Every structure is written in structure tokens, then in C-alpha cells.
Amino acid sequence: MAIVLISGCIEEIDLDITRTSGQLVVFGNINTSELRQRVQLLRTSGIENRINPVFAAELKLIDEFGNEGCFTAAENGYYNFQVSSIDVIPGRSYYLEIGLLSGEVYRSRLARVPTVTATTVSDRQYTQQTVLSSQQVDVDINIIQIVGETSIDDVSNPFYLRWEVDQTFRLNPTDFPDPFNSVPPPCYIIRGADPQRINLFNGENITSTSLVRRVLAEREIDYSFVNKHIFTTVTHTINEDAYNFWSQVDELINSTGSIFDVPPATILGNIYNIEDEEERVLGFFELSNTTFDRFTGFQNDVPFSVPETECEFDPNILRGQYPGYCLSCDFFEGGSTVRPDYFDD
């Protein structure tokens, strides 16, 4: 048994697989909070890690009484939800309708916003982890962990939770000399603190209204901690279908290849073509009862040395040699010169 455990080995291989493309992907979350909410429309690509946004679609959020909420198109296939256009109320049912430029119409299955409200008090802790570097050497890295303690207002019925943690930080682009001595505006970046992590909780058989403290995100201490940074912990109470969807995604992306793995499969979401229900549409449209918690951090809070950005102007360095994030806010998908209203400078 010992020999088996130490001799089983895992290595990357090449497989000759012809990738497919063109399937519609719909993903978004609409919730009860004031946070930004949006839906993204894409098509799968034959090229790895390439997205093909779907433009010029018309999206509506429709409740069980026929009231409609609207979306406005943004970049990269995102459609931002106009929060003021319709109230999202716990206990009420909604569905999403998508009209493509080609005339096809898609809808999500009618779903109810959960009535259970979960709130998380978040905090941070710092630690070190040993990881294998690209040179196959063990390296210690400094980590911040976002932890949370969650309480639930009602555990008498099954409930399901999902957490997300966002990081907002400010980055000063490189101030290249110019005749007007202008200073480039700072970039405000909002990004997932640990975007590849899925945090779920199944409350089908829970008796306590308080959950144990748990780690919700981990991030290496990098240049984003030089200036002020804010972590937003978002707690979504979702329905069973959404929980199952995320569970399946989690299962697929965290496969260990052991003999006890469940065979993978295509994850079916809750979107369908009203003319052709056999069409497989990927992704999921999620409705949630959402709360959030924020805390602010500064470089002095970090017990490790924080790497400086490489954006300080150096006349010996050519413009093209600076890291991309020093040149434009667009380097980050969530980057903008518009300061979030919760980010007081």
C-alpha cells in the first residue's frame, strides 16, 4: 500500500483533441444587493482561453408579474443590469430573456429569489505557503487569507450559499514626462481575489445559525498591496439548481484523477432556446439573496514586505519595457479611472 501511494504519479501529457466552437454561453447573477450586476454572453472558441463575445443582444429581466428590467451593453460581451429598472425581491420569481441579433430568443427557467439571508463578517489573516515554482524548486510565498464567519437568519428549510471575494486597489500608472506635466489618473482595479476558487455550502441538514470560520480566498501578497486596498466579501444565498451547477463546475475543475473520480460531463445550465429546447446552452443565470461585507487594508497592515510596482519612471527604461499595468488601466479587465464610490482616497 505504501509503494502504491508513493509510486502513483501524475504528469501532463498531450492529447490530440479537435476543439469545438460556437456554443452559446450565458452567465450572470442578479441579486438583491446594490452591487454591480451583469450578464455576459459569449460563444465558445476553438482556441484555448479565447473568448468570443456576443454583441448587440437585447436582454430583459422579467418577473412573475410581467414587469421588465433592462440591461445596457458594455464591452467584452457584458450587459450591465440597470438596478433601478426593476426591484429584485426575495421570494419573487424572475427569468431572463435574451434576443440575439440573429433573431433567436433564449430564456432562463423561472426561478425564485431565496428568502433566507446570510451575512458574513470577514477579516484577514496572513500566512506563508510552500509552492513548487516553474523551475521545480520549493518556494515560500506570502499569502493573505480572507476568512469569514457567516450567520443565517433561518435554517428551518434547506438553503445554499456561495461566497465571492473581490479585491479593489489603486494603481498609479507610470508618469512619463510630458510638456504639460500632466499626471495620469490612478487606476482603480476591481478583480476577484481568488477567482478560480468556488466556495459553496449546502445547508440541507444544518441546525446551527452560525457557520464555523472558513477561508474564502487566498492571494499572494503582490504589488496590489502597496496602496490602499479593499476586500469585499459577497455572500449569495442561491437556489438548489444554482448550487448544483456550481458543485458540478467545482467537481470538474478540481478533478484529481483518482480512481474515485466521477466521470466528467457537460454541465447543463438553466438557459434554453425557445424554438429548439434540444440546443445545449452553457452557463447559468443565477438569482440570489445577497449581502456583502468590506474591510480596508494598507501596506502597514501586511506583516511581510510588499513588492513595489515597477511603474516608477526610469529614463533608462523604454516605454514598451514597462509592465502592461503601468501603461493603461485597460490591462486589467476590471480596471477603470473611475473611482468606486466606496473607495475613499
Next chain:
Amino acid sequence: MKQLFLFGLILIGLHSSVLGQLKVGKLEGIVKNESGQLVEGALVRVKEVDKSAVTDESGRFEFDLEPGRYTLFFIHVSLESRLLDVILKDSGSVEVEMKFKTINLSEIVVSATSDRENVDNTSTGVTRLGIEEIANLPTFLGEVDIIKSITLLPGVSTIGEGASGFNVRGGRIDQNLVLMDGVQLFNTSHVLGFFSIFNPELTRDFTLYKGNIPAQFGGRVSSVLDVKSIRGNREKFKARASVGTISSKLAVDGPLGENLTYAFGGRFTYSDWILRRINDLDIRNSSAGFNDLFGRLDYDIGNNHSIRLSYYSSYDQFDFSDDFGYEWTNNIVNLAWKYQISKNILSELSGSYMDYSSTLFDFDLDQSSELNNGIGKWQIRQNFNVELPKHNINFGAEIINNDSKTETQDPLGAESQITSISAEKDQGREYAIYVDDVFKLSDKISINAGLRYNIYNNIGPASVIQYDGERSNANIVDTLNFGQGDVIKTYTNLSPRISAKVGLGSNNSIKLSYNRLFQYIHLISNTTAPTPVDIWQVSNTYFEPIQADNYSIGYYHNFDENRWETSFELFYKDLDNVIEYRDFADLLVNPNIETELLIAHGEAYGGEVLFTRKTPKWTGWLSYTYARTFVTVEENEINKESINDGERFPANYDQPHSIRFTSDLKWGRRGSFGASFTYNTGRPITVIESDYLLDELLAPNFSDRNKFRIPDYWRLDVSFTMGSILRKFDDKLVLSIYNVFGRDNAYSVFFRRPGNINVPRPFKLAVLGAIFPSFTYSINLPRGN
């Protein structure tokens, strides 16, 4: 073959009878070994008339012969062959003693009972092996293993190293009836599937039926593996022991008085001390091991009665760091009474009880849990064997009761916040009567015909959900409650078996067979390989019995005075009511498990070619198998979804091409070299064909089920055996090298994100990706054991 001219203990009675003027007399006999044990399976040939017979369980044989002088050959794989001259004046009987072979280096023989078994046996796809025959095959960690040995036969395969169970001609692992002295077994593997539950020191022989299955066997649709244990030595005490770095075993047997014998043995492992020295935190915090115990008592009452009591117990556990753990136990008790009613009629009445329990530990903060399930089974069987001049008839009846235990999930540890839940499971009872006859239609044609009639009842207590249309929780309309013993659902099935052999010449024949088989219990498992905690589900309202129609035809030819055996077999299998799984099926503690399962149609076909060489210097075989297995799941009133849009797809264990080569070459008087080579086409997998973003998370989109294949598998093993190391003792040293080329064969291919790259890449998991040498020294006491 040695020829010994001995006039042993011969008793020839001169019988006067009403028929004393008959020209044809009867020569009967009993064969024993030098320990006084009756020898089953010895071939007895009468040279002058080219007749042969095989001794039965009581060591008996008989011939109808005209008075005269005859030379009898006695052949058995583990005994010294001998020759006996007899003069038959009328009818008489002989008692023959065969000596043990002095050097325990047996030839590898595919058909253990006779050098003409390949051509003469009436049935297709039957293989019988003795333990001595597999003892010299290269082994993993020096452990002789029955299940691993049969995977070297054509038509038999596994999912991969470490997977429990075996697949026969496209059948699933739960479609094999595995018997130990007639008792049905469920989980036949120890921890991680590397060792079977059969202790080789206490196993006499085993027979695999993969073509024609006699009517006395029922309840599974693919094959029967019938394992027989040894009876204790009647004359003297014997012991066999071995001690190793991670495991030890001991077996003893002998007499307790004049009519009572015993055989006991046990094995246990202790690998944790090695695990704690590994430079990996997870492995240091892991543990694995098993122990098993087998005991058997045989008591003879007079010459015609024999009572056997046996008991088997095992315990397995595996913990991986602080992530998860398994443990399971197996307990079996069996009581049998054999009564030789007359010379030609043997009765055997047996009863057994088996209890299998398993637990899965899941350590996950406030959701830590302990999941328990299992199954209990009792079985009563009455079999009669009648030997007539031209017929060998088995008939009888049996009752098998399977009682699946309630599946429970309980909190584990003080931090766990889950509440206990449970799912009641079903009980099923099978009644069967059967008759089976092997007879000669003519000199060239012999038939094995049988019929089995089954009545199966699904029995309460149970709550049966009623669905409106497709089976989903949203369609529940009613619940019917049944009390203890109430019959909920009944299935009656007729199961014909027929096999025919047509002799074409003295050394070749054609055989055909057809079986219709039914199975009333299903292993519910949707993982890549079965786990010890998978659920055994009996047939009920929603799960009809699996029905299989098995066809096979073969051509068999021996050459060079039976030194070469060849066979070419084709088979086709059609299966209905096979269970498949929805994607991401939720099987654990699910009271409505039928909502997660789909009913499928299965189909398997292929051909097997086998060449066997048997000489004193060199024995071995080479086989090639082409076999395909497909599954079809269509959307209908039962299945709320289809798989692969209802198109047929390869089963998880579909391996189109297989090659097996095994060789045992003698070296001098005491040594032998063994080798075995295995090749399989890689089995099917499902792969990523595209991906998509969920915000910043990259999610994979997988292909149709089983659309691609993992890399092919091949492996070479070698061994060197030397006997009589210490001339004073009966001992043996075996050096075995498993996986000589250290090939890291893919057990599975899966996708995950390497390091901080969010694009999933394909990875290969190799379970035994290294060379495994092992030394095994064994000693038998007393010498000549």
C-alpha cells in the same frame, strides 16, 4: 510424463449378480493422494479403448469395460502421474494412491483437468486452474492472487491497476458470480484492489465459466468464478508461513481425531510504519491495511456423510491524510452436508450467511460525516448429482435472500453541524429450481443442456414512490407503504442453457452454446473504478432484472499429441435493463435513487484466439482478443434524459484489442523462468473540447461520454523460481519483477489546472508507474507437504 509400473493395492472383486453373464463389466475406483485426501479432477485414461474419465469430488471414477487386461493412466497437475495394469474379469474396484510431486514447480496448464479438455469438454469458455498452476506466474509484491491470474486469460480484463473486480467478455464487474465453496461473495478485493480476498494457501482450485454457464449457477449474467478451498490433511499436521516487510500470512491444516480435519489461515498487513517514513506530509498522515481469517472444519460420518463448516472474516481500512477514509468488513459462515446416497447419487445441502458493511469518512470542517451502508445475504441450496452411464445430471433448488442495509449519514466530530439522514434500501429474495444434464448424443456429439426457473420477489418493508411520468422528484404523486415481508414486485424468468460439442476428428471439435441469464442485484457505482462503499441495489419496481442472451461458438484443435492446444471463439452478448447514470448523479444517501439512474441497453461481441503449449520443458500461452462493448441510453418514458443523444457509446471498460503472453520455462531440475506480457487498448474517456468563462473562472466543456481513449496499456513481468534452496526443507525462493520496463501506464486521464494557470491541461495518472521487484521465500512443514 513419467511411467511407473506399479501393482499397487488392487482389490478386484468377483461379483456374481443376476447380470453375471454380461460381457461388459464395471471398473470403479477411488483416487487418493499420499496424505489420504480424495483427489478430484484427476484424469483417468484407459489406453486400450481410448476412454477417459475425470474423478469427481469423492475421488471416484468408473468405466464400463469388457473383461480383459487394461493399462490405466492417472494424471493430475500437482501429483506424480502413474500407470496401473489391471485385469478385469467381471466388475471390480481399485483404490489408487498418487504421490505428491517432489519439486513444486508445476507446469502452467490452461485446462487443468485433462490434456484433451480443450477438445473434449462440452462447454465453450471454461477454464480451470489449480493454485499450483499459478504459483509460478510473476506476481505483484510476491503475492499469488487468483483474480490477477484470471486476468491473464483471454476475454478477462480490468479497468486498471488498483481497480477491484474484473470484466468478462464485455460484462461489468457486478455481473460475475464469485463463489467460495458455493457461497456468493460481493466485494472480492482487499484495500485498493491489489489483493483479492482469497488466501492462496487455503485455495485448492478455481473454475471460470465465461461461455456456457451450467444451470446450477444463477443470479449473474456474465460469468461464474467458482473457487474451492482445501480440506485439512487427514494424515498429518501441515503449516505454511511467510513474513514480509508489509504483510505476513500463516496457514495450518491437519487432523483432529480420526474423522475430523481442520484448515485455518490468516493474513495481515502492517504498512503504516513505512508510510510514516515517506517524505510527503499527506502520505505520512495516511494509513492502509487489511487482515483476513479463514477456517474450515470437515467431519466424516461413516463412509457416506460429510459435514463442512467454514468461516471467513476480513477487515480493510484506508485513510488518506485528513481528507477521507474507508473501512469495510466481510463475515461469511457456511454449513454444508454431503450425503453419498448411492454410488451414483450425491446430495449436498448447504446454508450460508454473509454480512458486508462499509463506512466512508469525509473530513470537511463543519460538514464532516460518516456514511454507512452494506448488505446481508443468506442462502440455502440443495443439489443432487446423478451419474448414469450416459448422463451426468445435476438438479436442485436454492433460495437466496439479499437484504441491503439502510444507508445512513451521521455527523463526524464535534464540529460537524450536519444532521443524521438515512435512506432505506430494498430486500430481494430469489427462488430457483434447476436441472442440468451432460450427455452424449453419439460418439461425436455431446450436449450440456440445462434449465433454470427463477422467481424473484422484492420484499418489504419499503416505501415505494409513485411518479407521474418520468422519475424525478418533481413528479412524485404518491407513496405506497409495504410492511415486513409484503411482496412488492415479482419477476419470474426461465433461463435455458445449452451447449454442444461436435467432434470433427480425434483432435478437433466445434462447440456452440447459448445461455439466457438473469440478474437481480446491481452494483450502483458511477466512479471510474468501483469503491468499497458502493451500493448493492436489488431489483425492485424500478429496476427490472438484467436479462442477457449470450451466444458463443468455437473451434478447438490440439496438435502434436496434445502438446499444442488452440482455440478460436466468437461471442455475442445482448443485455437489457442495464443500469447507467445521469451525468453528475447524486447517489449517496438518496432515498429516491431511481431518479438518478437510467435504464440502458448493452451489447458486447468479439473473438478470442488462444495458443497453448504444454511440454515438460516449456508451458505457456499466447492469446489475442478483439472485444467491443457498447451502451445505449435513450430518452423515453423511464429515462428523463439520454446519453450522447441516444447514440450508442463505448462502455468504460471497452478495450478493443488485448494480447496476453505467459511462459514458464524450466531450468534444470529446480529452477524455472516465468514471464507474462499484457497489452490492452486504452479505455474510453471524456475530454475537454472547449471552455468558457464564468466571470473570471474558466470552466471546461466536455465532449460526449467516452468519445476519446487514454493511451494504450502494456506491461512485462518476469520471475525466477528456485526450489529446494535448503535441501533439508521443502522450500522455494521466488524473485519477481513486476513491470520490468517501469512503464507508467495511464490509469486515467483527467484535466486540471497546473499551478497558477487557469487553463485545464490533460494529466495522466499512473498507479504503478515503476518497477516492482520482490523476493518471496516460502517453506512448507513438514517436508513433502
